Amino acid sequence: MNREKEKISIKQIAELAKVSVATVSRVINQKGRFSSETEKKVLDIIERYNYKPSMIARGLRTNESKTVGIIMPDITNEFFSSIVRELEIQLFSLGYTAFICNTDESEETEKKYYWDLLSKAVDGFICISGRVKNEQDFDLAPTVFIDREIQNNDKSIVVASDNYEGGYLATSEMIRSGCKKIAILMDKRSISTSNDRYSGYKKALKKFGIELDKKLVRKVYPINYSTAKSEVEKMIKEKIEFDGIFAITDWMALGVTDALRNEGYKVPQNVKVVGFDNISISKFSSLPITTISQNVELLAQKSVELLMDLIAGEKVQRKTYIIPVSLVKRESC
Amino acid sequence: MNREKEKISIKQIAELAKVSVATVSRVINQKGRFSSETEKKVLDIIERYNYKPSMIARGLRTNESKTVGIIMPDITNEFFSSIVRELEIQLFSLGYTAFICNTDESEETEKKYYWDLLSKAVDGFICISGRVKNEQDFDLAPTVFIDREIQNNDKSIVVASDNYEGGYLATSEMIRSGCKKIAILMDKRSISTSNDRYSGYKKALKKFGIELDKKLVRKVYPINYSTAKSEVEKMIKEKIEFDGIFAITDWMALGVTDALRNEGYKVPQNVKVVGFDNISISKFSSLPITTISQNVELLAQKSVELLMDLIAGEKVQRKTYIIPVSLVKRESC
Numbered sequence: 001m002n003r004e005k006e007k008i009s010i011k012q013i014a015e016l017a018k019v020s021v022a023t024v025s026r027v028i029n030q031k032g033r034f035s036s037e038t039e040k041k042v043l044d045i046i047e048r049y050n051y052k053p054s055m056i057a058r059g060l061r062t063n064e065s066k067t068v069g070i071i072m073p074d075i076t077n078e079f080f081s082s083i084v085r086e087l088e089i090q091l092f093s094l095g096y097t098a099f100i101c102n103t104d105e106s107e108e109t110e111k112k113y114y115w116d117l118l119s120k121a122v123d124g125f126i127c128i129s130g131r132v133k134n135e136q137d138f139d140l141a142p143t144v145f146i147d148r149e150i151q152n153n154d155k156s157i158v159v160a161s162d163n164y165e166g167g168y169l170a171t172s173e174m175i176r177s178g179c180k181k182i183a184i185l186m187d188k189r190s191i192s193t194s195n196d197r198y199s200g201y202k203k204a205l206k207k208f209g210i211e212l213d214k215k216l217v218r219k220v221y222p223i224n225y226s227t228a229k230s231e232v233e234k235m236i237k238e239k240i241e242f243d244g245i246f247a248i249t250d251w252m253a254l255g256v257t258d259a260l261r262n263e264g265y266k267v268p269q270n271v272k273v274v275g276f277d278n279i280s281i282s283k284f285s286s287l288p289i290t291t292i293s294q295n296v297e298l299l300a301q302k303s304v305e306l307l308m309d310l311i312a313g314e315k316v317q318r319k320t321y322i323i324p325v326s327l328v329k330r331e332s333c
Numbered sequence: 334m335n336r337e338k339e340k341i342s343i344k345q346i347a348e349l350a351k352v353s354v355a356t357v358s359r360v361i362n363q364k365g366r367f368s369s370e371t372e373k374k375v376l377d378i379i380e381r382y383n384y385k386p387s388m389i390a391r392g393l394r395t396n397e398s399k400t401v402g403i404i405m406p407d408i409t410n411e412f413f414s415s416i417v418r419e420l421e422i423q424l425f426s427l428g429y430t431a432f433i434c435n436t437d438e439s440e441e442t443e444k445k446y447y448w449d450l451l452s453k454a455v456d457g458f459i460c461i462s463g464r465v466k467n468e469q470d471f472d473l474a475p476t477v478f479i480d481r482e483i484q485n486n487d488k489s490i491v492v493a494s495d496n497y498e499g500g501y502l503a504t505s506e507m508i509r510s511g512c513k514k515i516a517i518l519m520d521k522r523s524i525s526t527s528n529d530r531y532s533g534y535k536k537a538l539k540k541f542g543i544e545l546d547k548k549l550v551r552k553v554y555p556i557n558y559s560t561a562k563s564e565v566e567k568m569i570k571e572k573i574e575f576d577g578i579f580a581i582t583d584w585m586a587l588g589v590t591d592a593l594r595n596e597g598y599k600v601p602q603n604v605k606v607v608g609f610d611n612i613s614i615s616k617f618s619s620l621p622i623t624t625i626s627q628n629v630e631l632l633a634q635k636s637v638e639l640l641m642d643l644i645a646g647e648k649v650q651r652k653t654y655i656i657p658v659s660l661v662k663r664e665s666c
Contacts, residue, residue, distance in 0.1 A: 002532045067449060075417055075418050075433070084408055085408050088408070088437070092445075099433070100432070100434065102433060108517040109425060120453045279616055285618065286621075288619075
């Protein structure tokens with residue numbers, strides 16, 4: 001047996017086949033998406049060089065620990081846990097173990113977990129970050145951010161839903177349904193997901209010739225069922241007029257509809273409501289909520305692909321990769 | 334300064350105070366439950382021996398890595414993720430980092446994660462196990478099981494809800510509301526949570542003089558919204574008569590009520606439904622579901638307490654620790 005031939009690496013296969021390392025892994029493991037043309041190219045090279053995938057898969061010939069740290073802000077939020085589940089499945093199919101850490105939206109916890117995971121020699125990170133400031137301490141290992149952009153950091157690799165388009169779609173739908181005074185419930189913190197959805201909201205108002213009314217821009221923290229419910233009760237008490245509410249999460253939308261119905265408003269007859277995320281509760285709640293669906297599978301797939309390239313030492317363009325969203329029409333608007 | 338005095342360990346403090354290590358940690362961190370009497374005892378010893386808790390908390394004087402592995406079966410199931418969130422908060426307050434692994438109910442994945450976590454030198458495990466057989470390979474580190482008992486293993490330390498009582502409460506409630514033909518939707522696999530809820534169901538039938546009808550005992554796998562929905566559709570097709578359904582999870586109960594209502598049955602007028610878990614969906618669904626509430630906080634607290642004792646080398650009684658449950662009355666029964 002030619003020992004030279006055994007020594008080809010997964011990275012070299014990727015180079016020879018002119019595809020990414022993640023694609024090679026997908027072909028080897030027969031999981032995820034790849035064309036039959038790509039498959040043939042990769043398999044030909046593997047055969048020609050007598051490559052033994054199982055040895056690489058076990059990390060025996062590399063310094064890799066074959067582990068990835070996933071940092072998430074809230075394990076009980078179905079949107080985040082769905083992404084993490086997808087990530088975990090895809091990483092596992094590539095021979096990687098995922099260690100998940102839940103920060104409960106605490107910056108302090110996030111930092112501690114980052115260092116603890118680093119000390120366990122993970123090969124890289126996928127971070128769904130609750131942090132608003134970039135403190136440069138995610139530079140010590142390959143890292144891909146999901147969902148939330150780190151401010152002032154043009155060096156980050158981010159995979160995010162098209163939140164701007166989502167805000168635009170949600171607001172346009174309400175305007176087309178007759179709304180003229182649309183409130184937005186957003187995050188008090190300066191977080192890109194919230195800010196981008198707000199920008200989309202403003203774009204829709206502008207396009208349809210509706211002036212922005214600052215009284216209708218409501219910032220809360222934390223963003224959840226209770227704070228959204230309280231904020232709507234407050235708006236009603238303050239006698240602020242509105243005929244539509246865009247809540248930037250489904251849980252907030254649920255708080256909004258409950259507050260409205262408790263106060264005697266009919267949804268969608270008196271007030272229309274649109275949420276964001278398309279989690280189960282928006283489908284099964286007593287008033288099914290019109291919402292913006294994020295493509296969890298694609299968010300996970302793109303993130304894993306980029307991380308694999310980073311870990312393999314490939315050149316990856318440092319930018320925000322945008323995943324499309326879509327409107328899901330239900331009964332609240 | 335007396336160097337001897339500095340060297341007292343958290344374990345020695347526990348011994349001197351005649352309390353568990355976890356209790357000492359709780360007093361030091363002022364988190365969780367302890368009596369004022371216990372607090373005084375612990376603080377007196379700490380003062381007498383000039384104990385520096387922060388040094389222990391950072392693991393500087395021990396061989397501990399101050400990390401715990403949490404193995405969970407399904408991160409997108411709110412019941413599991415709520416427990417994990419509680420565990421993580423309590424472990425963090427004791428200076429521990431929690432690495433969470435999601436097995437997606439796969440035995441193979443669970444095994445791999447166990448070994449990967451072991452190789453990262455975690456101090457112990459809290460395992461919410463989807464496995465039905467005990468293969469003795471959880472013996473290599475201190476381990477506490479939550480929710481699901483491992484069969485044929487009298488050496489395991491398990492913290493579980495009172496599933497037997499839960500099944501009894503659910504079924505009794507339906508009988509008291511007039512049901513005479515109560516079906517149960519349970520797990521096809523032999524899992525203790527499912528089996529225990531079934532035993533409680535049988536006990537209630539017996540107590541009220543209702544004979545067990547095997548046609549009404551319906552086993553499905555996996556246990557979720559879709560399989561429960563299909564099973565009810567099947568029962569209707571097979572013209573099996575029933576006036577109540579006890580579903581062993583809330584997601585299954587939701588599938589049951591949707592199937593019934595699609596087929597023209599009124600809930601609770603024609604058929605009464607009770608679920609289990611008390612997750613958000615049971616509260617916010619279009620028909621709020623009567624359910625059995627598990628005490629997530631206590632499940633987590635007891636598990637962490639036992640694990641801390643195990644890690645500290647304390648003697649822990651190997652048995653199943655039972656946490657009480659309660660009935661939450663809503664509209665489906």
